Amino acid sequence: xxxxxLMLGNEAIAQGLAENGCRVATSYPGTxxxxxxxxxxxxxxxxxxxxxxxxxxNEKVAFEIAYAASITGLRSAVSMKQVGLNVASDPLMxxxxxxxRGGFVIISADDPGPHSSQTEQDSRLMAMMAxxxxxxxxxxxxxxxxTALAYDISETFQIPVMLRxxxxxCHSRQxxxxxxxxxxxxxxxxxxxxxxxxxxxxxxxxxxKQLETKLNDIAEFEKTAPVRLNPEVVxxxxxxxxxxxxxxxxxxxQDSGLMEKISLYQVLQPYPLHLRFMEELxxxxxxxxxxxxxxxxxxxxxxxxHRVKGKLNGVVPGVGELLPERILEIIGGFAGVEVPxxxxxxxxxxxPTLCAGCPHRASFFAIKRAVPKxxxxxxxxxxxxxxxxxxxxxxxxxxxAISQAAGFYHAYKDQPDPPDVVATIGDSTFFHxxxxxxxxxxxxxxxxxxxxxxxxxxxxxxxxxxxxSGIGACGESLTTVDIDAVVRGCGxxxxxxxxxYQLDALTGLLKEAVSYARENGPAVxxxxxxxxxxxxxxxxxxxxxxxxxxxxxxxxxxxxxxFECPALVLKGxxxxxxxxxxxxxxxxxxxxxxxxxxxxxQKNN
Amino acid sequence: MNTxxxxxxxxxxxxxxxxxxxxxxxxxxxxxxxxxxxxxxxxMAQRGGTVVSHLKIGTFASPMIRPYQADGMISLKAENxxxxxxxxxxxxxxxxxxxxxxxxxxxxxxxxxxxDGLAQSSGQARSANLIVLGFALARISRQAADAGHRxxxxxxxxxxxxxxxxxxxxxxxxxxxxxxxTGYNQGINKEGVCDGLYTV
Numbered sequence: 001x002x003x004x005x006l007m008l009g010n011e012a013i014a015q016g017l018a019e020n021g022c023r024v025a026t027s028y029p030g031t032x033x034x035x036x037x038x039x040x041x042x043x044x045x046x047x048x049x050x051x052x053x054x055x056x057x058n059e060k061v062a063f064e065i066a067y068a069a070s071i072t073g074l075r076s077a078v079s080m081k082q083v084g085l086n087v088a089s090d091p092l093m094x095x096x097x098x099x100x101r102g103g104f105v106i107i108s109a110d111d112p113g114p115h116s117s118q119t120e121q122d123s124r125l126m127a128m129m130a131x132x133x134x135x136x137x138x139x140x141x142x143x144x145x146x147t148a149l150a151y152d153i154s155e156t157f158q159i160p161v162m163l164r165x166x167x168x169x170c171h172s173r174q175x176x177x178x179x180x181x182x183x184x185x186x187x188x189x190x191x192x193x194x195x196x197x198x199x200x201x202x203x204x205x206x207x208x209k210q211l212e213t214k215l216n217d218i219a220e221f222e223k224t225a226p227v228r229l230n231p232e233v234v235x236x237x238x239x240x241x242x243x244x245x246x247x248x249x250x251x252x253x254q255d256s257g258l259m260e261k262i263s264l265y266q267v268l269q270p271y272p273l274h275l276r277f278m279e280e281l282x283x284x285x286x287x288x289x290x291x292x293x294x295x296x297x298x299x300x301x302x303x304x305x306h307r308v309k310g311k312l313n314g315v316v317p318g319v320g321e322l323l324p325e326r327i328l329e330i331i332g333g334f335a336g337v338e339v340p341x342x343x344x345x346x347x348x349x350x351x352p353t354l355c356a357g358c359p360h361r362a363s364f365f366a367i368k369r370a371v372p373k374x375x376x377x378x379x380x381x382x383x384x385x386x387x388x389x390x391x392x393x394x395x396x397x398x399x400x401a402i403s404q405a406a407g408f409y410h411a412y413k414d415q416p417d418p419p420d421v422v423a424t425i426g427d428s429t430f431f432h433x434x435x436x437x438x439x440x441x442x443x444x445x446x447x448x449x450x451x452x453x454x455x456x457x458x459x460x461x462x463x464x465x466x467x468x469s470g471i472g473a474c475g476e477s478l479t480t481v482d483i484d485a486v487v488r489g490c491g492x493x494x495x496x497x498x499x500x501y502q503l504d505a506l507t508g509l510l511k512e513a514v515s516y517a518r519e520n521g522p523a524v525x526x527x528x529x530x531x532x533x534x535x536x537x538x539x540x541x542x543x544x545x546x547x548x549x550x551x552x553x554x555x556x557x558x559x560x561x562x563f564e565c566p567a568l569v570l571k572g573x574x575x576x577x578x579x580x581x582x583x584x585x586x587x588x589x590x591x592x593x594x595x596x597x598x599x600x601x602q603k604n605n
Numbered sequence: 606m607n608t609x610x611x612x613x614x615x616x617x618x619x620x621x622x623x624x625x626x627x628x629x630x631x632x633x634x635x636x637x638x639x640x641x642x643x644x645x646x647x648x649m650a651q652r653g654g655t656v657v658s659h660l661k662i663g664t665f666a667s668p669m670i671r672p673y674q675a676d677g678m679i680s681l682k683a684e685n686x687x688x689x690x691x692x693x694x695x696x697x698x699x700x701x702x703x704x705x706x707x708x709x710x711x712x713x714x715x716x717x718x719x720x721d722g723l724a725q726s727s728g729q730a731r732s733a734n735l736i737v738l739g740f741a742l743a744r745i746s747r748q749a750a751d752a753g754h755r756x757x758x759x760x761x762x763x764x765x766x767x768x769x770x771x772x773x774x775x776x777x778x779x780x781x782x783x784x785x786x787t788g789y790n791q792g793i794n795k796e797g798v799c800d801g802l803y804t805v
Contacts, residue, residue: 006628006635008645031648116648139668172668173628173643175635247667254666325671342672347688349655350618385652460649566653582721582730583620 016147030081357585399433545588617681743792
């Protein structure tokens with residue numbers, strides 16, 4: 001009997017990798033890609049498949065590990081989010097030239113919308129720049145099928161292949177048929193060939209020529225040719241689509257009866273676009289509408305532009321997610337038929353906030369208290385939400401808290417009375433991209449304070465381990481790297497640890513660090529307290545401090561504005577703050593926040 | 606060939622268990638041999654922000670529900686009816702977790718349960734989501750039956766899913782089943798809180 005399993009898009013991709021014999025898989029977590037590697041780790045643990053599955057310190061390192069496995073002849077994969085691909089772009093460009101031996105799949109998950117990213121960038125453009133083929137799945141099921149296709153292309157043409165799912169593919173669930181996972185050992189067999197694997201510029205020119213030849217051949221590869229979804233329809237109009245938009249288009253064209261009236265093509269491989277397809281479009285159709293997320297990658301490759309409607313002439317929006325209701329309007333306009341125009345009202349929802357009891361909130365509060373007039377450079381992670389508390393002034397990309405702090409210092413240093421600069425970065429992000437920036441700050445004697453918000457996990461993306469965790473993707477024991485030792489090894493002479501729940505002590509230490517930094521150079525505080533979500537369910541090693549609100553509370557709202565704990569609620573006209581017992585983690589930090597001393601520890605409980 | 610098609614919005618804030626409720630319902634569909642598609646909110650929004658899941662049972666191409674197409678909505682927060690209520694088609698249903706009556710201009714039937722209150726009084730602060738689900742199952746099944754069709758699953762289907770999912774976590778399973786039953790009993794009980802739009 002066939003059993004269908006409910007799978008997240010990312011789990012379907014992992015299933016596809018496992019079914020197709022992936023033997024080395026690496027990743028750095030990032031939404032919407034984070035669940036691919038853990039799903040593969042689960043499959044490894046369940047089936048005993050001899051694969052190496054690991055979280056790497058960043059995407060560049062992850063890429064290079066998986067790529068090396070590929071050139072030994074093994075099938076491998078690296079997964080990341082679109083901004084992570086920027087970090088891995090250096091090896092990506094070169095790997096495209098040198099090519100692969102065992103199939104190598106680069107999964108770069110895009111986030112149109114953007115739901116939880118700094119950019120809406122389209123990884124398909126990165127594939128185009130690197131000159132590698134890219135596949136654009138419309139659903140979890142197709143994402144799984146496309147991993148097989150990706151390995152096929154990669155090995156047929158000896159080229160890295162990108163699989164580019166988007167948020168709605170990664171984070172939708174579908175019933176999917178799981179197939180068997182082959183357990184046979186694959187043998188690594190690296191054949192030395194310095195003209196290829198260590199090519200000097202002279203050979204790189206040859207490799208570039210080979211790459212162009214490969215691309216021409218891939219543009220004729222039958223298995224990735226665009227699919228005509230309603231071949232019986234003869235129409236002067238055609239819709240061309242790919243990715244999750246193809247799923248939306250199918251559904252809205254079926255529901256509105258346009259499936260019988262307008263030709264519909266789904267592009268599986270947006271780059272390189274099939275040459276014969278481009279000719280066919282021009283031969284058979286007067287008007288072509290291209291619907292794709294996020295950038296006009298397919299559209300730009302269609303040469304006969306005057307027939308084409310899409311993002312370049314504003315028919316399709318060039319920014320933001322293309323939701324099915326919007327697509328229905330666009331296709332209705334293209335077809336010249338009335339369709340209902342429906343939009344959700346633009347009601348702002350609740351903004352994200354740090355969890356009740358999150359140690360980062362306490363750290364930010366202490367920073368604001370100790371250095372009220374500082375410039376606060378921030379970074380990527382849960383603690384980006386410190387901006388709600390006014391304790392994060394900049395967020396650029398991974399690791400930039402430290403380099404931007406240096407930039408602010410250099411910009412202000414010749415002015416009288418330069419501002420104090422306090423940078424915050426999470427433990428995982430510090431390992432990812434903070435260390436080189438800290439080395440630079442030490443060398444340049446940047447006078448700033450760095451607070452490493454160490455919650456002992458990568459919380460935002462689902463609590464993946466860090467190099468300090470001592471645990472691997474499959475639960476295996478690993479060696480740990482000590483943050484304090486790294487900081488000292490970078491040459492920082494002031495490095496102290498504090499528990500952010502001890503708010504007064506941390507505030508004092510921050511003041512000390514600021515005075516040190518003003519005179520001497522970088523000062524680092526490791527503000528260490530485990531993530532609440534990570535700890536949930538495990539034995540709690542902290543003392544619960546239940547809090548009571550006394551009559552001294554006059555409802556001034558200071559705690560809500562400056563501490564923003566979701567467990568503190570000021571209801572309409574009750575005049576007093578109340579504590580939501582459903583949300584409160586009993587961390588007790590708010591006791592030190594109230595200027596009226598109205599929050600006290602509740603005794604006899 | 607089963608032609609059943611149902612579309613449901615599940616809405617709440619990060620930390621309330623929106624994804625868990627969605628997952629349990631989707632598993633129930635699979636167990637009944639029905640095709641299923643869900644779309645979830647992950648990442649930053651889950652840190653206390655607004656979270657919504659789309660659940661589509663039956664043959665669909667895409668994971669997203671269009672505005673005014675959903676049969677109904679399970680709202681774990683009262684304020685979310687204003688945010689996501691417009692997904693529900695005219696004449697559809699909304700089951701909401703709220704201490705107070707909820708006002709809306711939408712043409713929907715609203716059934717209200719104070720699941721937070723019930724969860725707290727029964728000492729299971731984190732199970733409000735399943736209390737709402739249990740309540741919804743009682744009410745939606747009844748409403749669907751009145752309209753002459755069936756809801757895709759019932760409380761027994763959900764119980765089986767929980768048993769399969771939580772078989773290795775006995776205390777959690779017991780608490781979850783208790784929560785589902787608490788909500789369900791409120792839903793079938795004529796004295797159960799309901800804002801009057803829906804007549805039992």
